[in-house]
Amino acid sequence: MKSIIFIGTQKSGSSREAIKAARRLGYKTVLLTSRINQIRNQEAYPDVSQMVFCNVTDYVDLKRNISELQENGLEIETIISFVDSYVYIASLLADEFGVGCFTSDAIFKMHDKLLSRECIKQTPYVPWYKILKDNYYESVDEIYHRLPLILKKPNSTGSKDVYLVNSVSEYLDRLERLSNGYHDQVIVEQYIKGPQFLVESLVENKEIKIVAIIQQEIYIYSGHSIVTGYQLKLDLDSEFEQSLREAVTEIVMCHGMKNGACHLEMRYVNNQWKLIEINPRISGVAMNEFIFYGLGINLAEQTLNLALKKPLQLTPKYEMYTNAQYLISLLSGKLLKVTGRNEALNKFGVIKVFIKPQRGSTIYTPTSMGYRYAYVIANGQDEHQAKINAKIAASKIKFHILRE
Incomplete structure (x- = not known):
């Protein structure tokens, strides 16, 4: 039977509805998950034909499990994820198994907020931004004149690790939280007011x-x-x-x-x-x-x-x-x-x-x-x-x- 492999899902929402859609389209749905509660409560996922427990952040483990499924007769039509953390790895796996369609390199760039800003830096659509690594305190004078600002980690999602700062003291406090005491890269950018x-x-x-x-x-x-x-x-x-x-x-x-x-x-x-x-x-x-x-x-x-x-x-x-x-x-x-x-x-x-x-x-x-x-x-x-x-x-x- 023709099958679609999904990497991860939430209990509800867009990722779950994609699995339901696959079933309506007539495909066997195979879910690779690292959530033990999903494995234990498979009856709550009647739209999932088969669940496989594995480390969904480990490319090698995912590849091994997919290869085993294929060897057991699974006819893979595509490998996909609707969960933010796994979209890129799913696209790479689809490429690996010859069923890829999405542009993996573009997905990688979109995931990384720094790379994304670099992609559009020559366009009028990019806000002012700066990459902070070792010069947190040296930039305070410049920061003061540009407030309010947004601070974020390059891999931030869903407003997590993203802060609006309105003062220098807030700026320094949020930087400390984002860097966790280490000099990780942090993006500081213009706060855009508007709809x-x-x-x-x-x-x-x-x-x-x-x-x-x-x-x-x-x-x-x-x-x-x-x-x-x-x-x-x-x-x-x-x-x-x-x-x-x-x-x-x-x-x-x-x-x-x-x-x-x-x-x-x-x-x-x-x-x-x-x-x-x-x-x-x-x-x-x-x-x-x-x-x-x-x-x-x-x-x-x-x-x-x-x-x-x-x-x-x-x-x-x-x-x-x-x-x-x-x-x-x-x-x-x-x-x-x-x-x-x-x-x-x-x-x-x-x-x-x-x-x-x-x-x-x-x-x-x-x-x-x-x-x-x-x-x-x-x-x-x-x-x-x-x-x-x-x-x-x-x-x-x-x-x-x-x-x-």
């Missing part, structure tokens, strides 16, 4: 296919930028949208991507687009559902079609004003219970309510995007109404926490 947009795209034979443009709401907590809201944009000014498309096309081409999936976070300031970051995959958590509810496009499924070298179906089946609101907690502690789910679900325009943590789990304040604990997706007759519907529903959900 932020997420652009979900596929690249096929060097042609950039923008699937969805989404405006983001940002909540700043202790220097971390956490996205708490998403609004699907359906009525962008044509000139504004064209300028965004031109920027996205040039940025992706500068990274050398010929085939693959990517999403870009862009900010618009003084009539100019600036790249916040680019990642070589569909956004996680609810993004695949969000796009499907708004446009009728299953982006995870279409990413699989791209990897399988099959025709893409990216024409929207419909267009609905859609908004998603994510919930965070400003308290850390043990979760006693969650109330309001049914009330939220019954609110006007609500399509989906998802609550991640279970009773008894530990809740943390939002120092990364991974600490968003629920979301509501709603639609409306226009952008404003969709946003109101989602926010009203989200306000009904309460986390009851025993503080630490």
Whole structure:
């Protein structure tokens, strides 16, 4: 039977929906995982045909396990991952086994924030930035005159190891945290003030296919930028949208991507687009559902079609004003219970309510995007109404926490 090998998955979200899509397309799904709880609870993953326990960060171990599967008769059509940490290694393995389609070198560049900045340094889309290694304190005078700034590690993801600093004292404190006492490389860059947009795209034979443009709401907590809201944009000014498309096309081409999936976070300031970051995959958590509810496009499924070298179906089946609101907690502690789910679900325009943590789990304040604990997706007759519907529903959900 024709099979697709997945490297890692979350219990829900885009990575899990890709596995479900593969099953719908008629493929055997093989999951390579290093999560022992997934192996022990395989009944919770009925869409996974076979699970294999291995070290998913070890290329040699992955290659050995895939070779054994192949020797046992597995007909591999592609090897892929929708989990940020494994996208690159999955692409390399696909190349190794002769089923590769995505541009591995471009994926590598997109993963590394420093290499990504270097790729676009000759374009107008790059913010001012500087690489800090051994000159943390020598740069203080320059830093003072450029505040506010963003500090990040080259391999940062999901707002983890990314800080907004507004003063020299914050700058020095965050540097100490990021370097852990060692002189690791740190990127310091201009903080761009302006509306932020997420652009979900596929690249096929060097042609950039923008699937969805989404405006983001940002909540700043202790220097971390956490996205708490998403609004699907359906009525962008044509000139504004064209300028965004031109920027996205040039940025992706500068990274050398010929085939693959990517999403870009862009900010618009003084009539100019600036790249916040680019990642070589569909956004996680609810993004695949969000796009499907708004446009009728299953982006995870279409990413699989791209990897399988099959025709893409990216024409929207419909267009609905859609908004998603994510919930965070400003308290850390043990979760006693969650109330309001049914009330939220019954609110006007609500399509989906998802609550991640279970009773008894530990809740943390939002120092990364991974600490968003629920979301509501709603639609409306226009952008404003969709946003109101989602926010009203989200306000009904309460986390009851025993503080630490």
